[in-house]
Amino acid sequence: MMTLTLSSHTQLTRLLGLMCCAAALLLSACQQTHIVFTPSKPPSLASFDTPASPALPKTGVIIPAREQAFTDEVPASLNLPYQLHREVATQADSNLNHRVSLAAISPHIPFDNPDILQIAFQEKARALAIHLADPCLETFNIRVTLHSINLSLACPGEVNHLYDSLLLFWQPDTFDGATTAAVDIDNIRRQLKLNKHLNAFSGAEIDKVWRDKLLGPEHPYNRVLNNDVLFNSLSLKQLQQIQQQAATQAQWHLFLPSAQAKNAEFDLQASINQWPTLDKSLPQSDKPEMAKPKQSKRIYLIDAPGSVQTQVRIGYALNDALSPNLNEIQNDAAKSPKLSPQDIALSCRSLAALMGRSFSGRLYYDLREKRGLTYGIYGQCANAPLSSSIKFYGSTAIEHTGAFVVGILDHLALVKTQSASQGEIDALKTYLMGEDLLSQDNSIQRENQYIQQVATGLTQVDVQKLNTELQALTPEKLQQLANGAFSGEPLIILRGDIDSIIPDLTAKLPEWQLEKIKVN
Numbered sequence: 001m002m003t004l005t006l007s008s009h010t011q012l013t014r015l016l017g018l019m020c021c022a023a024a025l026l027l028s029a030c031q032q033t034h035i036v037f038t039p040s041k042p043p044s045l046a047s048f049d050t051p052a053s054p055a056l057p058k059t060g061v062i063i064p065a066r067e068q069a070f071t072d073e074v075p076a077s078l079n080l081p082y083q084l085h086r087e088v089a090t091q092a093d094s095n096l097n098h099r100v101s102l103a104a105i106s107p108h109i110p111f112d113n114p115d116i117l118q119i120a121f122q123e124k125a126r127a128l129a130i131h132l133a134d135p136c137l138e139t140f141n142i143r144v145t146l147h148s149i150n151l152s153l154a155c156p157g158e159v160n161h162l163y164d165s166l167l168l169f170w171q172p173d174t175f176d177g178a179t180t181a182a183v184d185i186d187n188i189r190r191q192l193k194l195n196k197h198l199n200a201f202s203g204a205e206i207d208k209v210w211r212d213k214l215l216g217p218e219h220p221y222n223r224v225l226n227n228d229v230l231f232n233s234l235s236l237k238q239l240q241q242i243q244q245q246a247a248t249q250a251q252w253h254l255f256l257p258s259a260q261a262k263n264a265e266f267d268l269q270a271s272i273n274q275w276p277t278l279d280k281s282l283p284q285s286d287k288p289e290m291a292k293p294k295q296s297k298r299i300y301l302i303d304a305p306g307s308v309q310t311q312v313r314i315g316y317a318l319n320d321a322l323s324p325n326l327n328e329i330q331n332d333a334a335k336s337p338k339l340s341p342q343d344i345a346l347s348c349r350s351l352a353a354l355m356g357r358s359f360s361g362r363l364y365y366d367l368r369e370k371r372g373l374t375y376g377i378y379g380q381c382a383n384a385p386l387s388s389s390i391k392f393y394g395s396t397a398i399e400h401t402g403a404f405v406v407g408i409l410d411h412l413a414l415v416k417t418q419s420a421s422q423g424e425i426d427a428l429k430t431y432l433m434g435e436d437l438l439s440q441d442n443s444i445q446r447e448n449q450y451i452q453q454v455a456t457g458l459t460q461v462d463v464q465k466l467n468t469e470l471q472a473l474t475p476e477k478l479q480q481l482a483n484g485a486f487s488g489e490p491l492i493i494l495r496g497d498i499d500s501i502i503p504d505l506t507a508k509l510p511e512w513q514l515e516k517i518k519v520n
Contacts, residue, residue, distance in 0.1 A: 037504040038403040043410045046365045048423030069446040081275045082252035098257050100162040101152035104250035110146040110224050111246045118144040119191050123183045131181035147455040159266045171276050176236050192231040205519045206495045210313050216293045244279050295489040298513045302495040310401040310496030314408050315391035344388050347481035352379035356392050367407045373400045401501040402508035415482045419475040
């Protein structure tokens, strides 16, 4: 018995010792350790020189599609309330589904509260699918931008039936259910408020701050979105007014399948008879005045305590690069020439791709492939009627924040002072032309491109001219565009653990002011 007791006592002592060691390890693990921040390095570029070899295939110059994706039909005997577009006949005409789209486009001014309309139309589609038991409504799709609202159905049903179903969303009483299924206004309010909370949780709130700081709080694009008052108090009457205001200011475009498609007949007179009566007494909005904020050496910080990574947004408002005197365009590139309106689209598209076209862009090659500072960094060109901008975005670990930001800024400076190689220019053209050709193989992308052209006022001739300028792009022209687009100071917004990243930012970017901002 004595031996058993001693053995038990020894085991207990050892167990207590192990528990003390485990507790000590846990306590030491909970203590914050010093973060070793990544050093910054000069930018490096990939080589696009390929050795001459008879074994390598020869590729010709990629020529973008010149034919129109749609043919416009204007019957002389009928006064259509919409512009009619028929898809050009393709091999896809054998598809059993008929795609019909009705697009409301407002080229000069944005729609009021398009974010509310998007949720409301989705709720309406759900209510109609339940009330009418129409399987075609299950294919309902909506694409909303600030200047366009495109509703579409893709179904084997008759084309006029699909058209009539889309008109249900634009009837003056569509939301209160006087003639069709009513929407659940409480559910719409809940979804609007839930989306706001989800954006804060996911980090998407940084894009709202980006728009605010890039354009200014009074810019139309910021005034028509994120109306918190309406999110909380939206009524069916207010929702109907928002819908009718959009319908009144819109230009209407109807997209139908090719006339050669099977069973794609469309009764034009019947479509006119079904067109809703719009309230012409609603006031029309005027084209707004805009005063954009001037960017300075300031980095805006959104605090996300405990975050293990930092979200980064860096870019420019390209409209600020517009030249009042087109003769200035001929200035030397080193003098930061201003851009003409024609050059805005060219610079936005080419520079976003040059720097941030995923794994073949400069930023991805250097900051990921060479230095491992991020999983991905990308460029985005936003060419809208009232604002054009270029943005580079990605995420990086806390300890890489300063080096990541410095790396992007170094590349923005390098593209203005050092000409790209001809091999890099050729690769850029191949990418952009190939991207354009691929988009023409998708009916939805063709439609979206057409709507974008209408919203921005581009004609098919303008598009072909832009492609011609892209094919003729030279290293000197690209450098000139970069000096115009990347003039002044870029807008920089970071979202991460402020307490962790401020020392690194202060050390690597001492000439920049840091400003903490709170997202409403």
